[in-house]
Amino acid sequence: MSGARVAFGSADIFHDLDLTLKAGSFTCLLGPSGVGKSTLLRYLAGLVEGDVSGNITCSDGQILKNRVAYMAQQDLLLPWRTVRENVELGAVLRGERPDHKRAEQLIAQVGLTDAAHLRPAKLSGGMKQRAALARTLMEDRPVVLMDEPFSALDPVNRLRLQELAARVLRGKTVLLVTHDPLEALRLGDNVHVLSGTPATLQDAITPSGQSPREIADPDILAKQAELLRQLGAEIAS
Numbered sequence: 001m002s003g004a005r006v007a008f009g010s011a012d013i014f015h016d017l018d019l020t021l022k023a024g025s026f027t028c029l030l031g032p033s034g035v036g037k038s039t040l041l042r043y044l045a046g047l048v049e050g051d052v053s054g055n056i057t058c059s060d061g062q063i064l065k066n067r068v069a070y071m072a073q074q075d076l077l078l079p080w081r082t083v084r085e086n087v088e089l090g091a092v093l094r095g096e097r098p099d100h101k102r103a104e105q106l107i108a109q110v111g112l113t114d115a116a117h118l119r120p121a122k123l124s125g126g127m128k129q130r131a132a133l134a135r136t137l138m139e140d141r142p143v144v145l146m147d148e149p150f151s152a153l154d155p156v157n158r159l160r161l162q163e164l165a166a167r168v169l170r171g172k173t174v175l176l177v178t179h180d181p182l183e184a185l186r187l188g189d190n191v192h193v194l195s196g197t198p199a200t201l202q203d204a205i206t207p208s209g210q211s212p213r214e215i216a217d218p219d220i221l222a223k224q225a226e227l228l229r230q231l232g233a234e235i236a237s
């Protein structure tokens with residue numbers, strides 16, 4: 001992505017923004033509320049309408065838009081479909097036969113087997129988010145854009161589903177927005193902070209080792225302090 005610009009009314013959310021997502025790598029994006037993280041994700045997914053310019057290119061010359069799985073901040077489950085039907089929605093919309101076995105496996109991995117027959121109105125916020133996560137992982141696209149996919153989960157489920165996402169998404173090109181520096185460092189090969197108005201990207205922080213990384217790893221804890229400083233926190237060194 002190069003020279004990206006999005007403006008709403010007279011306000012530039014960002015302009016002349018460059019970001020390269022290395023193929024097969026996991027990138028996390030942090031930043032204060034309202035800075036433009038979701039807008040950046042939506043820009044990459046081709047979903048921002050209005051005053052938009054810039055280039056999105058893939059290293060193999062293909063069009064990005066058709067190869068993206070996108071998980072929005074609101075779960076966007078269809079209210080009249082059950083969990084299972086929502087998870088299988090992508091294939092149905094494309095006129096393909098859903099892979100029921102894979103859907104069942106993912107539903108089990110996000111802990112929703114007993115709720116697979118329920119409609120979204122009967123689910124808690126965290127259950128809806130797990131269903132939306134299963135639907136995103138079901139898509140098996142090379143590029144995955146996720147907007148705070150674990151925000152509604154309790155800490156234990158959050159850690160568990162980070163591990164699932166790290167495993168299922170290995171080898172894919174992922175951009176994940178989160179407010180949690182530790183989550184970003186557990187999962188991301190590159191972690192960027194978006195800040196300012198118009199927003200700019202700070203240099204990536206690159207945790208060592210393979211994800212999902214140990215939360216108590218001293219390198220992760222040191223980098224967490226560095227990220228919090230980039231986010232504006234005052235931390236004694």
Ligand SMILES: Nc1ncnc2c1ncn2[C@@H]1O[C@H](COP(=O)(O)OP(=O)(O)OP(=O)(O)O)[C@@H](O)[C@H]1O
Pocket residue numbers: 008013031032033034035036037038039040
């Ligand atoms: N469709 C829109 N029309 C007008 N303004 C918008 C639109 N979408 C987003 N904005 C504005 O753009 C700015 C960035 O919003 P965005 O949702 O990208 O922030 P964010 O960093 O993801 O925030 P959060 O962490 O709270 O989710 C905000 O000021 C928001 O009000």
